[in-house]
Amino acid sequence: MERRTRVRFAPSPTGPLHMGGVRTALYNYLYAKQNGGDFIIRIEDTDSNRFVPGAEEYIIEALTWCGIIPDEGVDSNGMVVETPSERHPHAPYRQSQRKPIYRKYAEQLIENGYAYYAFDSAEELAEARAKAEASKDTFIYNQVSRMSMRNSLTLPKEEVDRLLEETTDWTIRFKMPSDTVVKMDDLIRGHIEVNTDTLDDKVLWKRADELPTYHLANIVDDHLMEISEVIRGEEWLPSLPLHYMLYKAFGWEETMPRFAHLSLLLKPIGNGKLSKRDGDKMGFPVFPLLWTNSEGETSRGYREDGYFPEAFVNMLAMLGWNPGDDREMFTMDELVEAFSLDKVQKAGAKFNPEKAKWYNREYLRLKTDDELADLLVPTLEEHGINVVDCPKCALTAGAEFNVAGGDLQKHIFTRDYVKSVVSFTKERATFVADFWDIASYLFTAPKEYIQKDVDKFWKPENVALVMKVGDLIKAFDGDWTVEGVGTAIEEYIKSNEWPIGKVMNAFRLALAGSASGLGIADIVYRIGKKETRARLESAVSALGN
């Protein structure tokens, strides 16, 4: 049977999308694209009590950031589609807006004997549960207990009709058959069998808000939207038998989608699934984007923490899936090509924040100097640094550029200067924000000196030698290049048989505020003669000689 591949990601807007949710969406997307099919977004908002404003927008924005773009369900403005069109034939894609659809399906089940009306109030059910718990038992609404509850199977017809008419807190429950083995197949886990005696009579539809529960809405919409594969989280595995039974009850077995249940993302240390708290506690984001809740509390996001979406997606893809070989770096297109459900791991994957950083470092190195310069400019501006594309315009504004393209006194730099800085420092950075920590002193003089290094290197005998090297630079008339400056300094120190390590470290301390950091020649070349002189003098006046 030829069937178009159509998969869906169906989040409920009860809060920000968790990174585990992003992974589920990603695997759906990869599967759809690999098979030339459709990736659909459907919003499962059948629980009005748990609706969180902004959550739906967050989900779409997060997926867009990751490059997971739906074919159907969301329009090009990032809005969930409400009215049918050629591209979105199954609109609306919000279950709350599909409300009128579900009731008739629930009643069809009743007519065919697969479901029944239940009139037990929430209080009665709670009481039954409490009672069972008191006798160390668990109350389950099933084939046995249903006969002692208030429902259309136990009440006389007139009473049922009266209650349906006069009350509004009844529900429609699935009538789970007894002692039937449900035989299921999962694309990841293989064959699974469950006896219906262990299952309960799930509520499918609620009269109170006239809304279906997840189970009914899910099956009806997947059927109506012609979903071919359902790829979802492992938390749904226990309800798979019910879903199989529902397809059977509706007579939709022929077009029932195939199922794949993904393992969960686990916390880095200890046991249990990854939760919002872990991120706060261990210092990494669990959400793709920054989220602010109604109390004004924020949760970190990968985007705001400086991760590249490519790195985030690549990292997520490799959590619980592998291509079958040693490759680790994948673009989205390469993932589409390589992905396969049977390489998805059955066991839960512990998330490793270190690996996430490693991925970002790798992707940062893959960026061109131009891209990195563009990304760095805003950070520089926050620190009061001006970057000009056009050196001449800046000159008229009063800048006096050195050879490298910087005016350290006026804090104006050419874009080429920024480019050259990222070019030779990018192998030291994990995030774009790291550049400031690594190279701030190529833009502005150090504001303080690390005391430990001062104690170790800023000694009178070293300072005297540093000043002599300073004089050498002042009088330097060779090629003003990194190599030229570097060779001159080293040869000068070596020919005088001075302790090169001590001199260089003290020199760096004066220029950068720390004994460790970039190469002396790299610094001197960029800041220029004038600034080098100025920093030596500042160091002497601040630290003495």
Next chain:
RNA sequence: GCUGGGUUCGUAUAACGGUUAGUACUCAAGAUUCUCAAUCUUGCAAUAGGAGUUCGAUUCUCCUACCCAGUACCA
């Protein structure tokens, strides 16, 4: 508790029933460098336990242990 799912170095994972059980991250040491980082080299480190099937089990079966999920008029 019950039902279902799961279990290879610390982490992510590889290995037609036959390998000295491989790779990456992390960590450690060495090389390199004026320092730090990067880089390169080397190293540490695993089949949960027990039966069985088999000439041979990480791989198949069963039992135990542990972990996870579900057990709602939530998804």
